[in-house]
Amino acid sequence: AQSVSQHNHHVILSEAASLELGCNYSYGGTVNLFWYVQYPGQHLQLLLKYFSGDPLVKGIKGFEAEFIKSKFSFNLRKPSVQWSDTAEYFCAVNIYSGAGSYQLTFGKGTKLSVIP
Amino acid sequence: DSGVTQTPKHLITATGQRVTLRCSPRSGDLSVYWYQQSLDQGLQFLIQYYNGEERAKGNILERFSAQQFPDLHSELNLSSLELGDSALYFCASSVEWGTGRSEQYFGPGTRLTVT
Numbered sequence: 750a751q752s753v754s755q756h757n758h759h760v761i762l763s764e765a766a767s768l769e770l771g772c773n774y775s776y777g778g779t780v781n782l783f784w785y786v787q788y789p790g791q792h793l794q795l796l797l798k799y800f801s802g803d804p805l806v807k808g809i810k811g812f813e814a815e816f817i818k819s820k821f822s823f824n825l826r827k828p829s830v831q832w833s834d835t836a837e838y839f840c841a842v843n844i845y846s847g848a849g850s851y852q853l854t855f856g857k858g859t860k861l862s863v864i865p
Numbered sequence: 866d867s868g869v870t871q872t873p874k875h876l877i878t879a880t881g882q883r884v885t886l887r888c889s890p891r892s893g894d895l896s897v898y899w900y901q902q903s904l905d906q907g908l909q910f911l912i913q914y915y916n917g918e919e920r921a922k923g924n925i926l927e928r929f930s931a932q933q934f935p936d937l938h939s940e941l942n943l944s945s946l947e948l949g950d951s952a953l954y955f956c957a958s959s960v961e962w963g964t965g966r967s968e969q970y971f972g973p974g975t976r977l978t979v980t
Contacts, residue, residue, distance in 0.1 A: 794867065795968050843966070849962070850962070851964075853969065
């Protein structure tokens with residue numbers, strides 16, 4: 750079965766530190782990749798997405814992600830985190846499941862705590 | 866605010882009971898998705914509807930069912946509830962179906978506690 754792995758369960762950083770959250774998926778076909786974020790007490794919202802083309806994609810709030818096909822990876826990065834980035838981050842892969850349908854499969858999430 | 870609404874916010878019920886969770890998608894969105902989030906399983910896709918028709922099924926138990934009504938709101942029915950069904954249930958909506966590229970907009974979730 751297809752799966753999405755996020756390597757870190759909880760990451761703690763100081764403000765201004767750089768961030769990289771790992772995401773690997775197991776699926777050999779065409780994938781559509783997403784990073785969602787859930788701020789405390791809020792709904793899940795889209796950070797960025799990749800379908801094709803330039804493997805380095807930029808999202809909102811200074812986040813970017815790099816798709817490396819050979820490594821089945823889609824890691825999320827931010828050069829300098831802020832306290833307001835404290836949230837839970839979810840990597841997701843939309844995989845074709847037949848009959849014109851897709852299923853969005855999520856990783857288990859990484860909680861990011863940024864210390865002022 | 867994503868534009869997706871879910872009611873109720875919290876639900877506490879006993880084992881063996883049946884509950885109905887409701888979702889209203891964003892204005893203009895025809896697809897509705899249901900997800901279950903639990904500590905051990907993470908966020909799991911349950912089922913998708915597009916314009917009233919079921920389009921995709923994930924890890925949805927036979928005790929669970931859903932439907933999408935002509936006004937596009939959706940209901941998730943959970944019956945013969947077990948302690949393990951305690952979780953956060955999210956609804957999401959998107960404009961289209963069948964491309965795999967649509968952004969899904971998530972509601973605030975319904976927290977179900979089965980005692």
